[in-house]
Amino acid sequence: MRAAGPVSPALRGPLAIIAGAGDFPPQLAGLAADGGRQVFVAALEGAADPAAFGALDLRSYRLGQLGRLLEELRRREITDLVLIGSLPRPSFAALRPEASTLKYLPHFAKAFRGGDDHLLRGVVAFFEGQGFAVHGPAEIAPRITAPAGALGRKAASAAQKDIIAEGFRLLAALSPFDVGQSAILADHRVIAIEAAEGTDAMIRRVGDLVASGRLRIAKGDGVLVKAPKEDQDLRVDMPAIGPETLRNVAAAGLSGIGLRAGRVLIGDAASLGTLADKAGLFVEGVAP
Amino acid sequence: MRAAGPVSPALRGPLAIIAGAGDFPPQLAGLAADGGRQVFVAALEGAADPAAFGALDLRSYRLGQLGRLLEELRRREITDLVLIGSLPRPSFAALRPEASTLKYLPHFAKAFRGGDDHLLRGVVAFFEGQGFAVHGPAEIAPRITAPAGALGRKAASAAQKDIIAEGFRLLAALSPFDVGQSAILADHRVIAIEAAEGTDAMIRRVGDLVASGRLRIAKGDGVLVKAPKEDQDLRVDMPAIGPETLRNVAAAGLSGIGLRAGRVLIGDAASLGTLADKAGLFVEGVAP
Numbered sequence: 272m273r274a275a276g277p278v279s280p281a282l283r284g285p286l287a288i289i290a291g292a293g294d295f296p297p298q299l300a301g302l303a304a305d306g307g308r309q310v311f312v313a314a315l316e317g318a319a320d321p322a323a324f325g326a327l328d329l330r331s332y333r334l335g336q337l338g339r340l341l342e343e344l345r346r347r348e349i350t351d352l353v354l355i356g357s358l359p360r361p362s363f364a365a366l367r368p369e370a371s372t373l374k375y376l377p378h379f380a381k382a383f384r385g386g387d388d389h390l391l392r393g394v395v396a397f398f399e400g401q402g403f404a405v406h407g408p409a410e411i412a413p414r415i416t417a418p419a420g421a422l423g424r425k426a427a428s429a430a431q432k433d434i435i436a437e438g439f440r441l442l443a444a445l446s447p448f449d450v451g452q453s454a455i456l457a458d459h460r461v462i463a464i465e466a467a468e469g470t471d472a473m474i475r476r477v478g479d480l481v482a483s484g485r486l487r488i489a490k491g492d493g494v495l496v497k498a499p500k501e502d503q504d505l506r507v508d509m510p511a512i513g514p515e516t517l518r519n520v521a522a523a524g525l526s527g528i529g530l531r532a533g534r535v536l537i538g539d540a541a542s543l544g545t546l547a548d549k550a551g552l553f554v555e556g557v558a559p
Numbered sequence: 560m561r562a563a564g565p566v567s568p569a570l571r572g573p574l575a576i577i578a579g580a581g582d583f584p585p586q587l588a589g590l591a592a593d594g595g596r597q598v599f600v601a602a603l604e605g606a607a608d609p610a611a612f613g614a615l616d617l618r619s620y621r622l623g624q625l626g627r628l629l630e631e632l633r634r635r636e637i638t639d640l641v642l643i644g645s646l647p648r649p650s651f652a653a654l655r656p657e658a659s660t661l662k663y664l665p666h667f668a669k670a671f672r673g674g675d676d677h678l679l680r681g682v683v684a685f686f687e688g689q690g691f692a693v694h695g696p697a698e699i700a701p702r703i704t705a706p707a708g709a710l711g712r713k714a715a716s717a718a719q720k721d722i723i724a725e726g727f728r729l730l731a732a733l734s735p736f737d738v739g740q741s742a743i744l745a746d747h748r749v750i751a752i753e754a755a756e757g758t759d760a761m762i763r764r765v766g767d768l769v770a771s772g773r774l775r776i777a778k779g780d781g782v783l784v785k786a787p788k789e790d791q792d793l794r795v796d797m798p799a800i801g802p803e804t805l806r807n808v809a810a811a812g813l814s815g816i817g818l819r820a821g822r823v824l825i826g827d828a829a830s831l832g833t834l835a836d837k838a839g840l841f842v843e844g845v846a847p
Contacts, residue, residue, distance in 0.1 A: 437736075444732045448725075450749035461738035464752040467774050468764060476756060476764070486755050 285309040286411065287349045289340075290319040291356025294513065295408070295415065297323040298538045299355050302412035311347060313340055317365050318358055333364075338371025341401060351404050353411055354394065354507050391507045407506035409533060414540065416509070419532040422540060422554035423547035427527060431494055434459060435529030435557055438496030446501040452510045453497040455525065457488045470497065470512075471519055478523030493525035499534050511536035517546050517554070527553030534559065573597040574699065575637045577628075578607040579644025582801065583696070583703065585611040586826045587643055590700035599637060601628055605653050606646055621652075626659025629689060639692050641699055642682065642795050679795045695794035697821060702828065704797070707820040710828060710842035711835035715815060719782055722747060723817030723845055726784030734789035740798045741785040743813065745776045758785065758800075759807055766811030781813035787822050799824035805834050805842070815841030822847065 286308050290296035296312070296319055304310045304327060312329040314321050321329055332340045344352070368376060378397050395405050409416045421427070427435060438456045445451030445464070453470045455463040455477050462480075465473045474495060480486035499510050512528065512535060520528055527547075530537070533556075537543055547554045574596050578584035584600070584607055592598045592615060600617040602609050609617055620628045632640070656664060666685050683693050697704045709715070715723060726744045733739030733752070741758045743751040743765050750768075753761045762783060768774035787798050800816065800823060808816055815835075818825070821844075825831055835842045 441733075441736045441738075444736070445729075445749075445752075448729050448732070448749050450729075450752070454754075460755075461733075461736050462755045464733075464738070464754050466742075466752050467748075467750045467768055472764075476760075480755055 283308075284351055285311060285347060285349045286406075287311045287313055287344055287347075287352040289313045289315065289352060289354045290324075291315050291354075291358045292318040292320075293356045294323075294538050295511065295536055296356040297325075299353065299408050299412055299415055300324055300327055302415060306412065308411075311344075311349060313343075315356075315358065319356060334366050335368040335372055337375055338369055338373075342371065344403070350402065351406055352398065353406050353408055354398075355408050392504060395504065395507055405506050408509065408536060409505065413533065415536060415538060416533050417512075417530040417535045417537050417554075417556035418540060419556045419558045422537070422556065423544040423552070425527070425547065425551065425553040427494075427529065427553045427555040428491070431491070431527060431529075431553065432555070432557075434492075434494045435496055435555060438494065438529060439498055439531070439557070442496065442498050443501065449500065449502075452500065452503075453495060455493060455495050455523075457493040457525075462486065462488070462493065470495075470510075471515060474516070474519040474523050474525075477525070478519070481524050488524055491526045493523070494527055494529055495520050495525055496529045497535055498531035505534060509534065509536050511538075512543075512554075513538055514543065514546055517543065517550055517552060521550040521552055525552075527555065530554065530556050532556035532558045571596075572639060573599060573635060573637045574694075575599045575601055575632055575635075575640040577601045577603065577640060577642045578612075579603050579642075579646045580606040580608075581644045582611075582826050583799065583824055584644040585613075587641065587696050587700055587703055588612055588615055590703060594700065596699075599632075599635060601631075603644075603646065607644060622654050623656040623660055625663055626657055626661075630659065632691070638690065639694055640686060641694050641696055642686075643696050679792060683792065683795055693794050696797060696824060697793065701821065703824060703826060704821050705800075705818040705823045705825045705842075705844035706828060707844045707846045710825070710844065711832040711840070713815070713835065713839065713841040715782075715817065715841045715843040716779070719779070719815060719817075719841065720843070720845075722780075722782045723784055723843060726782065726817060727786055727819070727845070730784065730786050731789065737788060737790075740788065740791075741783060743781060743783050743811075745781040745813075750774065750776070750781065758783075758798075759803060762804070762807040762811050762813075765813070766807070769812050776812055779814045781811070782815055782817055783808050783813055784817045785823055786819035793822060797822065797824050799826075800831075800842075801826055802831065802834055805831065805838055805840060809838040809840055813840075815843065818842065818844050820844035820846045 288300050300310050312324050312327050314331045316331050316333045398405050434456050438454050442451045450466050453465040463473050463477050497510050576588050588598050600612050600615050602619045604619050604621045686693050722744050730739045738754050741753040751761050751765050785798050
């Protein structure tokens with residue numbers, strides 16, 4: 272379908288970005304388009320904000336319009352796609368399948384039974400089964416992930432780097448249990464471990480413990496670490512931080528954030544770096 | 560000082576119970592006295608409730624009266640002691656050392672610098688250095704810990720026992736990081752892991768996630784697991800559950816509790832079993 276060449280297919284032909292909520296989908300679309308890629312945005316209704324994608328080629332779809340989306344991708348001879356952005360719990364109206372989508376339902380009914388991770392793997396397997404190549408955001412635009420080194424002016428100290436390394440060891444030990452995308456450590460004590468509550472709720476919990484006097488964290492001591500689980504599918508389930516994460520980390524009295532470079536979505540590095548500087552935080556990417 | 564015999568010294572001579580807050584100190588004192596042991600209760604002011612110990616031989620001490628306590632123990636020729644109960648953050652008034660206590664301060668100043676675990680080890684080392692034998696509550700009265708098997712009428716199902724086993728593996732994986740006395744799992748997914756917030760706050764968090772619709776736990780599926788860390792000093796730092804734990808577990812919609820038998824304090828087994836029955840929970844002790 273496409274001529275072979277020195278550039279891998281994933282870096283050439285038209286790219287479909289199936290976009291959920293948040294800043295990452297328009298950021299990725301912008302980076303891909305800036306890189307000379309022909310981009311088609313499939314904005315999921317109720318999640319993606321079409322206005323955020325500027326002049327890019329965009330159509331909106333309900334989840335129940337999957338059949339229509341597949342037809343459009345085939346009409347455009349698009350085989351490369353990225354799924355990015357969060358998907359709020361869909362309403363029944365959004366799920367209501369059109370006739371062209373009904374035949375795909377058994378596949379998803381099966382995937383739905385196995386929990387979130389299973390569902391994501393099912394979605395990837397579905398698109399692959401339909402002949403598409405599903406790419407991770409980092410393959411399309413590495414700049415959308417945490418770079419190695421400090422993001423802003425402040426770098427982690429040697430002691431803070433030790434805490435980050437300990438945190439990564441902790442998260443790795445949790446990986447076999449399919450849990451632990453992030454944790455908060457202070458002076459080598461583990462203060463909080465994320466499970467079902469999510470990263471932001473975990474950070475706020477630590478802030479509350481400190482505010483109520485039940486926990487003391489010395490200045491420069493508290494660090495949020497975030498990294499994917501070892502078997503996490505980075506194509507569709509990459510951990511992420513954003514402005515809200517930084518604001519929560521600052522409010523909780525922590526000193527900074529340690530991230531696995533290339534494996535955590537950060538979106539716009541420049542604006543996040545500026546925000547880190549304003550908040551007096553370090554955001555340190557550590558190469559795997 | 561005492562005659563040798565077939566019963567170990569720990570099970571014979573007079574026993575001092577240095578008592579903090581909560582139900583465990585009077586329960587342990589009662590069990591030891593019922594077992595024929597001569598018991599002296601050193602009630603820590605602001606923590607232990609002297610009235611809870613009935614007619615037992617008791618004196619109250621501020622933390623700053625450590626010297627006076629040591630003199631009393633020596634006068635009574637007591638060499639066996641147990642430290643039990645929680646210790647709220649002491650007031651400065653409680654700490655104000657008497658003259659007879661001043662000489663011991665350097666020992667504690669050093670221990671205080673290393674965090675809670677370090678402090679507890681420091682306290683044990685201090686009493687040992689003064690010639691005392693520090694015993695764990697389980698040595699004095701095994702019945703104060705979780706028995707193997709079901710505490711009430713309801714036993715864990717085979718599936719629930721699988722979840723408990725998975726939970727114990729999770730806690731064991733966390734042990735090298737000196738964290739993780741408890742966790743909540745459901746259908747083999749890890750829902751919550753305890754760190755600085757404590758067990759009760761962790762259970763309430765899961766209850767809040769369920770109540771807000773952010774998390775669904777199927778009936779019979781959610782289990783609290785609790786076990787000591789591998790290097791935890793069970794003489795002075797044994798994990799515990801009590802009536803409040805059961806009430807929180809029931810309120811969060813969990814189905815029961817899995818405990819390491821003999822290694823988690825439960826206090827009065829009969830009343831806890833009755834409470835479990837009323838709440839429709841299982842409380843299952845699993846032998847190590």
